[in-house]
Amino acid sequence: MKLFPRFRFRRALLYCCAAVIVWSAGCATNTNQNSSTTATTTVTPPAGASPSPATQTLSIVARPQTITEQVAQRGEQDEAAPVLRFVEPRAGTTINGSTVNVKLALSGDLKGYQPMKDPTTGMGNHIHVILDNQPYEAYYNLNQPFELRNVTAGQHTLRVFASRPWHESYKNAGSFQMVTFTVQGGGDASKPTTTATGQTMADNRNANANTNRNANMANANNANANAANANAAPREGKDMPASQAGTVDAAKSILTYSRPKGDYKGAEADPIMIDFWLSNAKLQGDGGEYRVRYSIDNGEATVIDKWEPIWLSGWTSGTHSIKLELVDKNGNLVENGGYNSTTREITVSK
Numbered sequence: 102m103k104l105f106p107r108f109r110f111r112r113a114l115l116y117c118c119a120a121v122i123v124w125s126a127g128c129a130t131n132t133n134q135n136s137s138t139t140a141t142t143t144v145t146p147p148a149g150a151s152p153s154p155a156t157q158t159l160s161i162v163a164r165p166q167t168i169t170e171q172v173a174q175r176g177e178q179d180e181a182a183p184v185l186r187f188v189e190p191r192a193g194t195t196i197n198g199s200t201v202n203v204k205l206a207l208s209g210d211l212k213g214y215q216p217m218k219d220p221t222t223g224m225g226n227h228i229h230v231i232l233d234n235q236p237y238e239a240y241y242n243l244n245q246p247f248e249l250r251n252v253t254a255g256q257h258t259l260r261v262f263a264s265r266p267w268h269e270s271y272k273n274a275g276s277f278q279m280v281t282f283t284v285q286g287g288g289d290a291s292k293p294t295t296t297a298t299g300q301t302m303a304d305n306r307n308a309n310a311n312t313n314r315n316a317n318m319a320n321a322n323n324a325n326a327n328a329a330n331a332n333a334a335p336r337e338g339k340d341m342p343a344s345q346a347g348t349v350d351a352a353k354s355i356l357t358y359s360r361p362k363g364d365y366k367g368a369e370a371d372p373i374m375i376d377f378w379l380s381n382a383k384l385q386g387d388g389g390e391y392r393v394r395y396s397i398d399n400g401e402a403t404v405i406d407k408w409e410p411i412w413l414s415g416w417t418s419g420t421h422s423i424k425l426e427l428v429d430k431n432g433n434l435v436e437n438g439g440y441n442s443t444t445r446e447i448t449v450s451k
Contacts, residue, residue, distance in 0.1 A: 157417040159397060162372050164412055168267055177212040178226075183263040184209030184275035185228065189246070190259065192280040199253075199288030202246035203230055205261060209275060214263070216241050224266040229359060231260040233344045234440050236362050239264075240337060248338030251288030255345050256281060258438075260357055262378050268360050269376055269410050277378050279351055288341075349438030354382035356393065356427035356435075358443040365416075366450045372414040373447075375405075377425060382435075384408050390430045398422055416449045423447065 172179050188204035190196060205228060207216070218225045218241040229237040232249055240247040240261075249259075262277040264270050349355065357378040365373055375395060383389025386406035393405040397413075398421055405411060426434055427441040435441050 157415050159413045159415045162412050162414040164410075165372060167368070171267065175213075178214050179265070181212040181214040181271065182210040182273040182275070183207060183214050183271055184273075185261055185263060185278045187259075187261075187278055187280050190280060190282045193282065195283045195285055196252075197285050199251050199284070199286070201249040201252050201257075201259075201282070201284065203240065203249060203259065203261070204246045205240070205243055205278075207243055207263075209273075216243055216263075218242075226266060227264055228261050229264050229268075229270065231357065232341055233258055234347075234358075234443060235342070235344055236445060237359060238339045242337055245336045248336050250338055250340045252284050252341050253343050253345065254284050254287030256283050257344065258349055260378075262357070262359075264359075267374070268362075269374065270359055270378055272378070272408060277357070277380060279355075279380070281349070281351075347438030347440065349440055352381065353437045354391065354427060354435050354441070355380040355437055356382070356425060356441045356443070358425050358445060360410075361423055361447045362445060364448045364450065370418075370449045370451050371416050372412040373416060373449075374410050374412050375423070375425070376410040379408055379427075382427060385430070391435070392428050392430075392432075394426045394428050394432075396424045399424075404428075416451075418449050418451045420446055420448050 184207070186206040186208070188206050189202055214226055216226045216228055218227070225241060228240040228243070230240045230247060230249075231237045232252070238247070258279060258281045260277070260279045262270050270276070357380070359378060360376040361373050377393065379391075379393075382391045384391050384393065384406050387408055394402050395405065396402045422444055423446075424442070424444040426443075429435055
C-alpha cells in the first residue's frame with residue numbers, strides 16, 4: 102500500500118521517539134547500578150566543630166613486642182613486689198594552705214625496682230598519684246616530696262600505686278595505698294597559688310594597704326626561702342584543678358582507673374593498654390564475683406574477668422572516650438563515692 106508523505110513522516114517520527122525512550126531507560130538503569138556500588142557520602146561538620154573519629158573495630162591483642170623486649174631487658178624487676186607507705190599526708194590530718202606535700206616510703210621485695218626518670222627517654226619506674234578521682238600524675242623522685250598545688254578547701258582522697266615505665270601497675274598487696282585528709286584555706290580554683298618551690302603566692306584580689314604590707318613581708322620571706330633552696334633540686338608537682346572528693350569507704354570495693362590517659366601518637370597509638378587497680382574486690386576469672394566493664398565512645402560494653410591489662414588494637418585518629426566500671430555479678434554498678442565509674446578522654450594521632 103502506498104503511503105502519502107504525511108503518513109510516512111508520522112511513522113518515522115514514532116520510530117525515533119521509541120528509540121529515544123529505550124536508550125534513555127537503558128542509561129538510567131546503568132547509572133543506578135553504579136550509584137549502588139560506588140557512591141559515597143561526605144558529612145562536613147559545622148564550622149568550629151571537632152571532627153568525630155571514624156568508625157573503628159577494636160580487638161584484644163597480645164602485649165606489643167616493644168613492651169615484651171623491655172620486660173626482658175629489665176630482668177627480674179617485673180617480679181618485684183613494691184610496698185608503699187604514706188609519710189605525708191597522714192590519714193585524717195588537716196593541712197593549712199593550698200599545697201599538699203606527698204611523701205612516700207618504698208619497701209618490699211624490690212628486685213631492683215626503683216622509681217626514676219631516664220633523662221634520655223623521659224621514662225622509668227614511677228608512682229601513680231591520684232587526687233580524688235582526677236587523672237593520675239607520675240611521681241619519679243621519692244627523695245623529694247611531690248607537690249599537689251592549688252588544692253581546694255575540703256576533704257580529699259589520695260591514692261598511690263607503683264607502676265612500670267609503660268604505666269602498667271604492680272598488683273601485689275601493699276603496692277596500693279589510700280589516705281583521706283582535709284585542706285583548710287585551699288587554693289583559688291582559677292589559678293595556681295604556689296610557686297615552683299612550694300611557697301604561697303600573694304593574693305592580689307584585695308589590693309589595700311594591709312594586703313600590700315603583708316604581701317611585702319611574704320615576698321621577703323619567699324626571697325629568703327628561695328635563697329635557702331637555691332641549690333636544692335626542683336620538686337616534682339602539679340597545679341591541681343578544682344576538686345572535691347566523694348564520700349569513699351576504704352573498706353569497700355574500689356576501682357581505680359589508671360590507663361589510657363592523654364595523647365597517643367605514632368607507634369604508641371596502636372595498640373593501647375587498659376589498666377586499673379582493684380581494692381577489696383576479686384574478679385570472676387580470679388575466683389571472685391565482680392567484673393570490670395568498659396565501653397569505648399559510648400559503644401557496646403565489654404567485660405574484663407581477670408585482673409590484668411588488656412591491649413586494644415584498631416583505634417582511629419581522633420578523640421575517644423573510655424569508661425571503666427566495677428559491677429557485681431548481676432551487672433549492677435558497685436557504688437563507692439562515685440569512684441567505681443570513671444570516664445576519660447584520649448587523643449589518638451596516626
